[in-house]
Amino acid sequence: MGKRSVLYRYLSNRFILFSGSSKRREVFLTFDDGPFPENTGIILDTLKKYDVKATFFLSGGSVVNDFKTVERIIQEGHDAGNHFFDHKRIDRISYRELSQQILSCEKTLLECGARQVDFIRPPYGTINVNLLRYCLANKKRLIMWSYDCKDTFIKSEDEIECFKKKFTIEPGEIFLLHDDSMYIKDMLEWIIREARGRGLSFSKISEL
Numbered sequence: 552m553g554k555r556s557v558l559y560r561y562l563s564n565r566f567i568l569f570s571g572s573s574k575r576r577e578v579f580l581t582f583d584d585g586p587f588p589e590n591t592g593i594i595l596d597t598l599k600k601y602d603v604k605a606t607f608f609l610s611g612g613s614v615v616n617d618f619k620t621v622e623r624i625i626q627e628g629h630d631a632g633n634h635f636f637d638h639k640r641i642d643r644i645s646y647r648e649l650s651q652q653i654l655s656c657e658k659t660l661l662e663c664g665a666r667q668v669d670f671i672r673p674p675y676g677t678i679n680v681n682l683l684r685y686c687l688a689n690k691k692r693l694i695m696w697s698y699d700c701k702d703t704f705i706k707s708e709d710e711i712e713c714f715k716k717k718f719t720i721e722p723g724e725i726f727l728l729h730d731d732s733m734y735i736k737d738m739l740e741w742i743i744r745e746a747r748g749r750g751l752s753f754s755k756i757s758e759l
């Protein structure tokens with residue numbers, strides 16, 4: 552085993568997660584960029600209807616405009632994770648600015664009653680040395696994904712049919728979705744049905 556793979560395994564076990572265990576019959580739904588009052592509400596209604604728990608990576612700047620929706624996320628038993636305050640590209644900001652982005656978002660989440668705020672999903676999925684340094688120093692975990700639903704690009708019935716045709720699911724899968732997608736309800740119900748049809752249940756990142 553080369554040096555690189557040892558480092559990768561060390562990091563992926565402790566600080567960066569791309570998927571759950573393939574040995575457990577569970578998968579994970581994650582929603583980025585919220586809250587969006589209307590769409591996040593639709594997602595929460597759907598999750599409630601199917602009794603599914605999920606993880607929301609929220610933007611602090613949107614949280615301060617919609618505390619109510621975030622409080623609902625938390626009250627209904629979902630995880631609220633950190634997606635920075637302004638969704639800034641981390642390769643364009645200093646270490647100090649990066650820390651401020653994470654801390655300000657964390658502050659808004661705590662104000663909404665979040666208990667688990669140690670999960671970070673960087674905007675655009677970008678990882679760099681500053682971010683790793685921050686996570687190591689502050690005991691945060693980076694939560695990435697194994698399945699990008701590319702949901703924000705789905706804007707027609709044809710595209711949603713194409714998504715369904717290509718859809719696959721494996722134990723441990725972490726799905727990347729976004730609160731503001733046009734067909735989020737349809738996609739969500741599809742993923743839930745497919746997972747359950749294969750005997751897979753849904754867990755939150757904090758249950759990992």
Ligand SMILES: [Zn+2]
Pocket residue numbers: 583584634638673674675
């Ligand atoms: Zn994002």
